[in-house]
Amino acid sequence: MKKRIQVPGLDEASILTDARKILAPQIEDRSRRSFLLRGLTLGGVAMLSGCNITDNDSVETALSSMSRFNDRVQGWLFNPNAMAPTYPASMITRPFPFNAFYGIEDAPTVEEESYRLEVTGLVADKRSWRLEELRAMAQTEQITRHICVEGWSAIGRWGGVRFSDFLKRIGADTDAKYVGFKCADDYYTSIDMATALHAQTQLSLTYDGAVLPREYGFPMKLRMPTKLGYKNPKHIQAIFVSNTFSGGYWEDQGYNWFGGS
Numbered sequence: 001m002k003k004r005i006q007v008p009g010l011d012e013a014s015i016l017t018d019a020r021k022i023l024a025p026q027i028e029d030r031s032r033r034s035f036l037l038r039g040l041t042l043g044g045v046a047m048l049s050g051c052n053i054t055d056n057d058s059v060e061t062a063l064s065s066m067s068r069f070n071d072r073v074q075g076w077l078f079n080p081n082a083m084a085p086t087y088p089a090s091m092i093t094r095p096f097p098f099n100a101f102y103g104i105e106d107a108p109t110v111e112e113e114s115y116r117l118e119v120t121g122l123v124a125d126k127r128s129w130r131l132e133e134l135r136a137m138a139q140t141e142q143i144t145r146h147i148c149v150e151g152w153s154a155i156g157r158w159g160g161v162r163f164s165d166f167l168k169r170i171g172a173d174t175d176a177k178y179v180g181f182k183c184a185d186d187y188y189t190s191i192d193m194a195t196a197l198h199a200q201t202q203l204s205l206t207y208d209g210a211v212l213p214r215e216y217g218f219p220m221k222l223r224m225p226t227k228l229g230y231k232n233p234k235h236i237q238a239i240f241v242s243n244t245f246s247g248g249y250w251e252d253q254g255y256n257w258f259g260g261s
Ligand SMILES: Nc1nc2c(c(=O)[nH]1)N[C@H]1C(S)=C(S)[C@@H](COP(=O)(O)O)O[C@H]1N2
Pocket: 096, 097, 098, 099, 100, 101, 102, 147, 148, 149, 183, 184, 185, 187, 188, 215, 216, 217, 229, 230, 231, 232, 233, 234, 235
């Protein structure tokens, strides 16, 4: 008989629910998936993560180590040439839902006049950018689906600069691991370089043909149809290229960092 780990004060069922969520995308074989996940025990979590499960802190450590493993697997599986689906204009969701870690009335107001996009880290050209300069670059458009982990998805139309064009323009070290974002509302996130260079990753300046509205991320957001909603930062103020992992607002509270959909 397998020895079961039992720790007083730990909610085994909810730990295993979290662990199953982390592992599910990793098990390709659908017919075996539910069988394998149902069989998961705390001992299994300890084994997969290489962590002892003795208290709440060690559960956190184990789950986050599994989540980082999940990031690596998603990174390996990510196909830079696979495109996310696009849709006809007739399928755009109206009105497009708003979401943030606060209510719509608290969305930040950014003044275009004084706004400068900061660029730092592993880039050749660290000068800051005015919106006009970004509008003068080649523009692209996409009608894609945004998927939020809170249980909704919506199709929207975004326009702006292909992010790989921008990274080239600033002389970014594209061998670096991460691109990070700081936002006007204290939100922050970071992404893998492969996704940053994906053809559909866009520094969006418009929504549905008009200047990006305040609540949807003015002055700009990063739109990635290959990643879940929380990975798409709105109100971007600073972009940095780095080899140091820097997490994100929700990622630091347990959301998976890679966040692919
Ligand atoms: N700056 C900032 N960006 C953010 C968020 C936020 O709270 N602040 N929320 C994220 C989440 S969870 C979602 S689902 C989308 C929502 O974008 P929308 O308001 O355009 O639908 O923004 C993402 N980017």
